[in-house]
Amino acid sequence: MQVLVYGAGQLAQMMYLEGCPMGIEVQAVDVKNEQVVHPVTKQPMNISLGQAIANADALTVEFEHVPEHLLEQASRSGKLYPSIDAVLIGADRVREKRLLTRVGVANCPHRVVTQIDQLDSCIEELGERLILKASRDGYDGYGQWRLTQSSELSALKTTLQGLDLESVPLVVEKMLDFDREVSIIGVRDKQGQIRVYPLAENLHHKGQLHVSVAPALNITDALQKQAETIFTILAEGMGYIGVLAVELFQCGEQLLVNEIAPRVHNSGHWTLSGSDVSQFNNHLRAVTGLPLGQSDSLKVSAMVNIIGCSAFSSDLLSIPGCHLYWYGKTVREKRKMGHINVTADNFAELGDKLRALSEYLPLEHFPKLEDEAKRLK
Ligand code: ATP
Ligand code: MG
Ligand code: MG
Structure with missing residues (x-):
């Protein structure tokens, strides 16, 4: 095939x-x-x-x-597969928010802005801590601006002056004080059968994913169920076929959708080592009409992105359960060069392995690693 x-x-x-x-x-x-x-x-x-x-x-x-x-x-x-409509929803934050409203899935309070002057009313309605997102072509935090207090508004308006907001509107969101970021990744086949992986916990630095841990720590059954329900509503709402990723903010016991990705996702790379059938494998199965595979986690896993560097010792492979995935790209600042999956029998052991891993890596490029090793211990 x-x-x-x-x-x-x-x-x-x-x-x-x-x-x-x-x-x-x-x-x-x-x-x-x-x-x-x-x-x-x-x-x-x-x-x-x-x-x-x-x-x-x-x-x-x-x-x-x-x-x-x-x-x-x-x-x-x-x-x-997925359909053109599903891909276009994932590519455009305005369409994405419209979908979330249509299917009734909780998300971040927001406004769509097509003229700079509408930012004043955004502050009145959403508060002065805002995150402004270009509706198209953003990723890894590119195409975003933050407002932390209203006195910064006029400077921000000057920054945004060159943008054609009529053709590419801004989605302006309230800056949330969430407890943590998690994501739910699942797959839906042509018969409508769904398999969902356990929630992953995602640690970002400067708008970019650095570390995922799966299953996320301290996930109750109720929270996993809530995420699976959100996934199912969205996948069914789009008649989706293939792997779909949903980025979520956890606020107490409530999950709010941040954004969706109509594809395999960085926060699902752990499935290559920590699950029976990876997100990539299940995606291929879904789009070619093959039976879906198991999506449970077999181990606890951490996925560590290698960002903007290539100088480290491959001796890190001596750590048991440590797997290197190298993408073969030339180094650029902020570029995802590869990732490391680490698996363990429990979180304490995973913490030990991440600490061992940190000894092999230039830590200025891995700002989340040491803290995460300590937290898991
Ligand atoms: P990706 O590479 O995941 O596609 P992106 O550029 O599409 O990223 P978002 O996922 O929308 O951007 O935002 C990047 C990060 O910024 C989020 O993971 C989160 O850490 C932070 N962020 C986004 N929206 C909000 C919000 N409303 N409140 C607080 N933090 C936010
Ligand atoms: Mg995105
Ligand atoms: Mg995102």
Whole structure:
């Protein structure tokens, strides 16, 4: 079988690697050059995009910001999973908020802003601590601005002056004092069957995911159920097929949706080592019509992103249960270069292993690691 993935980054690469043992050949589309490339080497393949679409059993995406004309072409094949509508919802915060309202899922208080002057009324309605998000093309905290007090408003308005808010509105959210960030990742197949992984706890630094721990610490059955209900409402509400990730803020016993990602997700990379069937494997199964696999966690896991650096000792692999995933990219500041999965039998042991791991890594690039090791102990 063949699966064509729009986007040629690490997520397509990990889908490719998980497809190999099942005899599923994954090809990637470099969406900038509209060219079919090998998901690992990124070398152009000797096939036109049209031919690759015709040959594929299923088409899918590894990121939501695929140019719309390419998504339309993919959708016309009748083999795009998730659907174009689901991808476009994930790519546009205004559509995303509209979906959350339509299906009645709790999310962050917000306003859509198409003119800079509307920011004054946002402060009146939402308070002076705000986070402004470009409705399209943002990721890893790019395309966001923060307001911490109303006296900063005029400077912020000057910063935003060049933006065309009529075509790309801002979603302005109340800055929440949540207890922590978690995410629920699950998969829905063509018959509508759903499998959901345990909640992961996500630690961010400067708007970027650094560490995930799964299952999240101190998760009650009620909280896991609440997350699964949110997942099910959203997946069914979109007629979704494939892996869907939902980022959540936990406020007391309530979960609020931050955003959704219509694809495999960084906070699900732990499933490569800590679950029976990974998110990549289950995604391929769902889009090709194969039976879904188990989504329970077999161990406790931590996923540590390697961001903006490549200089560390591979001797870290001597730590039992430690797995390195390297994406083969050139180093750039803030760029995700790879990740390390660590598994253990319990959280205390996981803490020990993270502390051991910290000895092998340049800690200025891993600002969350030592504290997390201590917290798990
Ligand atoms: P991603 O790489 O996950 O796609 P993104 O650029 O789409 O990131 P968000 O997930 O919306 O951005 O926000 C990035 C981070 O900023 C969140 O994980 C959270 O830490 C913080 N954040 C976002 N919205 C809020 C909010 N309303 N209140 C407080 N913190 C927030
Ligand atoms: Mg996002
Ligand atoms: Mg996010």
